Amino acid sequence: MMFNASKRRSTWQGSFTAIVNPFTTDGELDEPALRANIDLAIEEGVHGLVICGHNGETHLMTDSERERAIAICVEQIAGRVPVLAGTGGISTPAVIARTRAAKNLGANGAMIEPPYFMTPKPADILAHFVSISDAVDLPVMFYNCPSRSGTDVKPDLFGELIERCNIVAIKDSAHSYDRTMVMIRDFGAEIGIFIGPAGIWGFAGIIMGGAGFVDGLQQVIGRPATTLFDLAVERNVEAAVPLQHRLHGLRTLLFNSPGTSPATIKDAMRLLGRPGGYPRLPLRPMQGADLRHFEEGLRALDIMPESAEKTKRLRQA
Secondary structure, three states: OOOOOHHHHOOOOOEEEEEOOEEEOOOEHHHHHHHHHHHHHHHHOOOOEEOOOHHHHHHHHOOHHHHHHHHHHHHOOOOOOEEEEEEEOOHHHHHHHHHHHHHHHHOOOEEOOOOOOOOOOHHHHHHHHHHHHHHHOEEEEEOOOOHHOOOOOHHHHHHHHHOOOOOEEEEOOOOOHHHHHHHHHHHHOEEEEEEHHHHHHHHHHHHHHOOOOOOHHHHHHHHHHHHHHHHHHHHHHHHHHHHHHHHHHHHHHHHHHHOOOOHHHHHHHHOOOOOOOOOOOOOOOOOHHHHHHHHHHHHHHOOOOOHHHHHHHHHOO
Protein backbone atom coordinates (compact mmCIF):
# COMPACT_ATOMS: atom_id res chain seq x y z
CA MET A 1 0.00 0.00 0.00
CA MET A 2 1.32 3.45 -0.89
CA PHE A 3 0.22 6.49 1.04
CA ASN A 4 -0.58 9.89 -0.38
CA ALA A 5 2.09 12.09 1.20
CA SER A 6 0.02 15.19 0.45
CA LYS A 7 -2.33 14.13 3.25
CA ARG A 8 0.43 14.00 5.84
CA ARG A 9 0.98 16.76 8.35
CA SER A 10 4.46 17.54 7.01
CA THR A 11 6.43 17.18 3.80
CA TRP A 12 9.48 15.72 5.55
CA GLN A 13 10.70 12.68 3.69
CA GLY A 14 13.91 10.99 2.60
CA SER A 15 17.24 10.26 4.21
CA PHE A 16 17.86 12.45 7.27
CA THR A 17 21.30 12.41 8.90
CA ALA A 18 21.54 12.50 12.69
CA ILE A 19 24.67 14.59 12.64
CA VAL A 20 27.54 14.42 15.12
CA ASN A 21 28.74 17.49 16.95
CA PRO A 22 32.52 17.52 16.44
CA PHE A 23 34.55 18.34 19.55
CA THR A 24 38.22 19.16 19.83
CA THR A 25 40.58 17.03 21.93
CA ASP A 26 39.96 19.62 24.68
CA GLY A 27 36.21 19.02 24.52
CA GLU A 28 35.24 22.29 22.84
CA LEU A 29 32.71 22.46 20.02
CA ASP A 30 34.69 22.51 16.76
CA GLU A 31 32.60 24.98 14.80
CA PRO A 32 34.57 24.83 11.51
CA ALA A 33 34.34 21.01 11.54
CA LEU A 34 30.60 21.15 12.21
CA ARG A 35 30.10 23.49 9.27
CA ALA A 36 32.24 21.25 7.05
CA ASN A 37 30.26 18.16 8.10
CA ILE A 38 26.97 19.90 7.33
CA ASP A 39 28.16 20.93 3.87
CA LEU A 40 29.46 17.43 3.18
CA ALA A 41 26.08 15.97 4.12
CA ILE A 42 24.35 18.31 1.67
CA GLU A 43 26.85 17.43 -1.08
CA GLU A 44 26.12 13.76 -0.47
CA GLY A 45 22.39 14.17 -0.96
CA VAL A 46 20.74 14.18 2.45
CA HIS A 47 17.13 15.30 2.55
CA GLY A 48 17.26 16.69 6.10
CA LEU A 49 19.46 17.03 9.17
CA VAL A 50 18.91 16.33 12.86
CA ILE A 51 21.21 18.43 15.05
CA CYS A 52 21.75 17.76 18.77
CA GLY A 53 20.22 14.30 18.78
CA HIS A 54 21.85 11.27 20.39
CA ASN A 55 24.58 11.20 17.72
CA GLY A 56 25.33 14.79 18.63
CA GLU A 57 26.12 13.83 22.26
CA THR A 58 23.55 16.42 23.21
CA HIS A 59 23.19 15.08 26.76
CA LEU A 60 26.84 16.00 27.32
CA MET A 61 26.25 19.61 26.24
CA THR A 62 25.01 22.68 28.06
CA ASP A 63 21.90 24.43 26.79
CA SER A 64 24.02 27.32 25.49
CA GLU A 65 26.19 24.85 23.56
CA ARG A 66 23.10 23.19 22.12
CA GLU A 67 21.78 26.55 20.99
CA ARG A 68 25.09 27.44 19.38
CA ALA A 69 25.17 24.15 17.46
CA ILE A 70 21.56 24.63 16.29
CA ALA A 71 22.30 28.21 15.22
CA ILE A 72 25.33 27.06 13.21
CA CYS A 73 23.31 24.31 11.53
CA VAL A 74 20.44 26.60 10.57
CA GLU A 75 22.85 29.21 9.24
CA GLN A 76 24.95 26.72 7.30
CA ILE A 77 21.96 24.89 5.80
CA ALA A 78 20.39 28.19 4.74
CA GLY A 79 17.06 26.58 3.90
CA ARG A 80 18.46 23.89 1.62
CA VAL A 81 16.90 21.04 3.65
CA PRO A 82 14.83 20.85 6.85
CA VAL A 83 16.69 21.17 10.16
CA LEU A 84 15.29 19.30 13.16
CA ALA A 85 16.73 20.12 16.58
CA GLY A 86 16.93 17.60 19.39
CA THR A 87 15.33 19.29 22.40
CA GLY A 88 14.47 16.34 24.63
CA GLY A 89 15.17 15.90 28.32
CA ILE A 90 13.69 14.82 31.63
CA SER A 91 12.06 18.05 32.78
CA THR A 92 9.01 19.27 30.86
CA PRO A 93 9.75 22.98 31.51
CA ALA A 94 13.35 22.48 30.32
CA VAL A 95 12.18 20.77 27.12
CA ILE A 96 9.70 23.57 26.50
CA ALA A 97 12.48 26.14 26.90
CA ARG A 98 14.80 24.22 24.56
CA THR A 99 12.06 23.76 21.96
CA ARG A 100 11.17 27.45 22.10
CA ALA A 101 14.84 28.34 21.67
CA ALA A 102 15.13 25.98 18.67
CA LYS A 103 12.12 27.64 17.04
CA ASN A 104 13.55 31.11 17.65
CA LEU A 105 16.85 29.98 16.11
CA GLY A 106 15.06 28.94 12.92
CA ALA A 107 14.79 25.16 13.25
CA ASN A 108 12.04 23.62 11.10
CA GLY A 109 11.08 21.16 13.79
CA ALA A 110 12.11 19.43 17.00
CA MET A 111 12.97 15.81 17.70
CA ILE A 112 11.81 14.84 21.18
CA GLU A 113 11.95 11.52 23.04
CA PRO A 114 9.96 10.62 26.17
CA PRO A 115 11.62 11.66 29.44
CA TYR A 116 14.39 9.15 30.03
CA PHE A 117 15.62 7.34 33.18
CA MET A 118 12.42 7.83 35.21
CA THR A 119 10.36 5.43 33.02
CA PRO A 120 7.18 7.55 32.99
CA LYS A 121 3.73 6.01 32.67
CA PRO A 122 1.58 6.64 29.56
CA ALA A 123 -0.35 9.43 31.27
CA ASP A 124 2.93 11.15 32.19
CA ILE A 125 4.20 10.93 28.60
CA LEU A 126 0.94 12.33 27.28
CA ALA A 127 1.04 15.23 29.73
CA HIS A 128 4.66 15.94 28.77
CA PHE A 129 3.97 16.21 25.04
CA VAL A 130 0.65 18.02 25.39
CA SER A 131 2.40 20.64 27.53
CA ILE A 132 5.14 21.07 24.92
CA SER A 133 2.64 21.39 22.07
CA ASP A 134 0.53 23.89 24.01
CA ALA A 135 3.59 26.02 24.77
CA VAL A 136 5.48 25.99 21.46
CA ASP A 137 4.03 25.94 17.95
CA LEU A 138 6.75 23.85 16.29
CA PRO A 139 6.34 20.54 14.43
CA VAL A 140 7.68 17.57 16.38
CA MET A 141 9.28 14.33 15.25
CA PHE A 142 8.61 11.93 18.11
CA TYR A 143 11.64 9.75 18.87
CA ASN A 144 10.76 6.29 20.17
CA CYS A 145 13.99 4.56 21.18
CA PRO A 146 13.34 2.25 24.15
CA SER A 147 16.97 1.13 24.37
CA ARG A 148 18.01 4.73 25.08
CA SER A 149 15.03 6.23 26.91
CA GLY A 150 13.94 3.17 28.90
CA THR A 151 10.36 3.71 27.72
CA ASP A 152 8.61 2.09 24.77
CA VAL A 153 5.65 4.06 23.45
CA LYS A 154 3.16 1.55 22.05
CA PRO A 155 0.81 2.28 19.11
CA ASP A 156 -2.28 2.85 21.26
CA LEU A 157 -0.58 5.63 23.23
CA PHE A 158 0.96 7.03 20.08
CA GLY A 159 -2.48 7.35 18.52
CA GLU A 160 -3.57 9.54 21.41
CA LEU A 161 -0.36 11.56 21.20
CA ILE A 162 -0.80 12.48 17.54
CA GLU A 163 -4.45 13.33 18.18
CA ARG A 164 -3.59 15.84 20.89
CA CYS A 165 -0.07 17.05 20.03
CA ASN A 166 1.81 18.75 17.23
CA ILE A 167 3.53 15.51 16.22
CA VAL A 168 4.00 15.28 12.46
CA ALA A 169 6.46 12.36 12.28
CA ILE A 170 8.08 9.62 14.32
CA LYS A 171 11.55 8.13 14.27
CA ASP A 172 10.74 4.52 15.09
CA SER A 173 13.75 2.88 16.75
CA ALA A 174 11.88 0.19 18.68
CA HIS A 175 13.85 -2.35 16.60
CA SER A 176 10.78 -4.38 15.75
CA TYR A 177 9.88 -4.82 12.09
CA ASP A 178 6.40 -5.89 13.17
CA ARG A 179 6.02 -2.63 15.13
CA THR A 180 7.20 -0.59 12.17
CA MET A 181 4.60 -2.22 9.94
CA VAL A 182 1.86 -1.51 12.48
CA MET A 183 2.93 2.13 12.73
CA ILE A 184 2.95 2.54 8.96
CA ARG A 185 -0.42 0.79 8.62
CA ASP A 186 -2.16 2.74 11.38
CA PHE A 187 -0.55 6.17 11.13
CA GLY A 188 1.41 6.38 7.88
CA ALA A 189 -1.29 8.25 5.99
CA GLU A 190 -1.31 11.05 8.58
CA ILE A 191 2.27 11.40 9.77
CA GLY A 192 5.69 10.49 8.44
CA ILE A 193 7.03 7.17 9.76
CA PHE A 194 10.82 7.36 9.71
CA ILE A 195 12.86 4.20 10.14
CA GLY A 196 15.48 4.37 12.88
CA PRO A 197 17.50 1.23 12.06
CA ALA A 198 17.83 2.12 8.37
CA GLY A 199 20.89 -0.10 8.13
CA ILE A 200 18.68 -3.09 8.92
CA TRP A 201 15.39 -2.51 7.06
CA GLY A 202 15.54 0.98 5.59
CA PHE A 203 14.73 -0.25 2.08
CA ALA A 204 11.86 -2.47 3.22
CA GLY A 205 10.44 0.30 5.39
CA ILE A 206 10.22 2.73 2.48
CA ILE A 207 8.74 0.10 0.17
CA MET A 208 6.01 -0.51 2.75
CA GLY A 209 5.09 3.18 3.03
CA GLY A 210 7.64 4.78 5.35
CA ALA A 211 8.46 8.44 4.74
CA GLY A 212 12.21 8.06 5.21
CA PHE A 213 14.85 7.21 7.75
CA VAL A 214 17.05 8.95 10.31
CA ASP A 215 20.51 7.62 11.07
CA GLY A 216 24.18 8.55 11.01
CA LEU A 217 25.60 6.21 8.37
CA GLN A 218 25.97 8.91 5.69
CA GLN A 219 28.70 10.52 7.78
CA VAL A 220 30.84 7.40 7.32
CA ILE A 221 29.91 5.87 3.97
CA GLY A 222 28.73 9.00 2.18
CA ARG A 223 26.26 9.09 -0.69
CA PRO A 224 25.38 5.35 -0.68
CA ALA A 225 23.46 5.92 2.56
CA THR A 226 21.24 8.53 0.94
CA THR A 227 20.99 6.56 -2.30
CA LEU A 228 19.14 3.78 -0.46
CA PHE A 229 16.06 5.99 -0.19
CA ASP A 230 16.13 6.82 -3.89
CA LEU A 231 16.47 3.14 -4.81
CA ALA A 232 13.47 2.31 -2.64
CA VAL A 233 11.35 4.99 -4.31
CA GLU A 234 12.44 3.65 -7.70
CA ARG A 235 11.72 0.04 -6.57
CA ASN A 236 15.24 -0.87 -7.73
CA VAL A 237 15.60 -4.12 -5.82
CA GLU A 238 18.63 -5.34 -7.76
CA ALA A 239 20.73 -2.34 -6.72
CA ALA A 240 19.21 -1.86 -3.28
CA VAL A 241 19.66 -5.35 -1.82
CA PRO A 242 23.48 -5.43 -1.89
CA LEU A 243 23.57 -1.84 -0.63
CA GLN A 244 21.25 -2.72 2.25
CA HIS A 245 23.56 -5.60 3.21
CA ARG A 246 26.57 -3.27 3.10
CA LEU A 247 24.85 -0.69 5.29
CA HIS A 248 23.84 -3.45 7.69
CA GLY A 249 27.49 -4.49 7.90
CA LEU A 250 28.54 -0.93 8.68
CA ARG A 251 25.86 -0.52 11.32
CA THR A 252 26.93 -3.79 12.94
CA LEU A 253 30.56 -2.63 12.99
CA LEU A 254 29.66 0.72 14.57
CA PHE A 255 27.50 -0.79 17.30
CA ASN A 256 29.42 -4.00 18.04
CA SER A 257 32.96 -2.65 18.17
CA PRO A 258 34.80 -2.10 21.50
CA GLY A 259 33.94 1.60 21.23
CA THR A 260 30.62 3.20 22.11
CA SER A 261 28.23 4.76 19.60
CA PRO A 262 28.28 7.60 18.63
CA ALA A 263 32.01 7.79 19.41
CA THR A 264 32.51 4.97 16.88
CA ILE A 265 31.00 7.14 14.14
CA LYS A 266 33.65 9.73 14.92
CA ASP A 267 36.37 7.05 14.96
CA ALA A 268 35.37 6.03 11.45
CA MET A 269 35.14 9.62 10.27
CA ARG A 270 38.64 10.45 11.50
CA LEU A 271 40.05 7.37 9.77
CA LEU A 272 38.37 8.54 6.57
CA GLY A 273 39.45 12.15 6.86
CA ARG A 274 35.90 13.32 7.45
CA PRO A 275 35.09 16.18 9.87
CA GLY A 276 33.73 14.24 12.85
CA GLY A 277 36.08 15.46 15.55
CA TYR A 278 36.36 13.74 18.93
CA PRO A 279 33.82 12.61 21.54
CA ARG A 280 33.37 14.01 25.03
CA LEU A 281 33.92 12.06 28.22
CA PRO A 282 32.70 9.62 29.28
CA LEU A 283 32.84 8.57 25.61
CA ARG A 284 36.36 7.90 24.38
CA PRO A 285 38.00 7.33 20.98
CA MET A 286 39.25 3.84 20.23
CA GLN A 287 42.98 3.29 20.25
CA GLY A 288 45.59 0.61 19.62
CA ALA A 289 44.44 -2.87 18.60
CA ASP A 290 40.77 -1.92 18.93
CA LEU A 291 41.19 0.87 16.38
CA ARG A 292 43.22 -1.35 14.03
CA HIS A 293 40.54 -4.04 14.07
CA PHE A 294 37.91 -1.39 13.50
CA GLU A 295 39.83 -0.09 10.49
CA GLU A 296 40.03 -3.63 9.13
CA GLY A 297 36.25 -3.82 9.43
CA LEU A 298 35.88 -0.67 7.35
CA ARG A 299 38.20 -2.12 4.71
CA ALA A 300 36.16 -5.33 4.59
CA LEU A 301 33.13 -3.19 3.71
CA ASP A 302 35.11 -1.35 0.99
CA ILE A 303 35.05 1.81 3.08
CA MET A 304 38.71 2.62 2.71
CA PRO A 305 40.82 5.05 4.74
CA GLU A 306 42.66 5.71 1.46
CA SER A 307 39.62 7.81 0.48
CA ALA A 308 40.62 10.40 3.08
CA GLU A 309 42.54 12.51 0.59
CA LYS A 310 39.62 12.43 -1.84
CA THR A 311 37.28 13.59 0.90
CA LYS A 312 39.68 16.38 1.84
CA ARG A 313 39.75 17.58 -1.77
CA LEU A 314 35.95 17.50 -1.90
CA ARG A 315 35.76 19.72 1.19
CA GLN A 316 38.26 22.18 -0.27
CA ALA A 317 36.63 22.40 -3.71
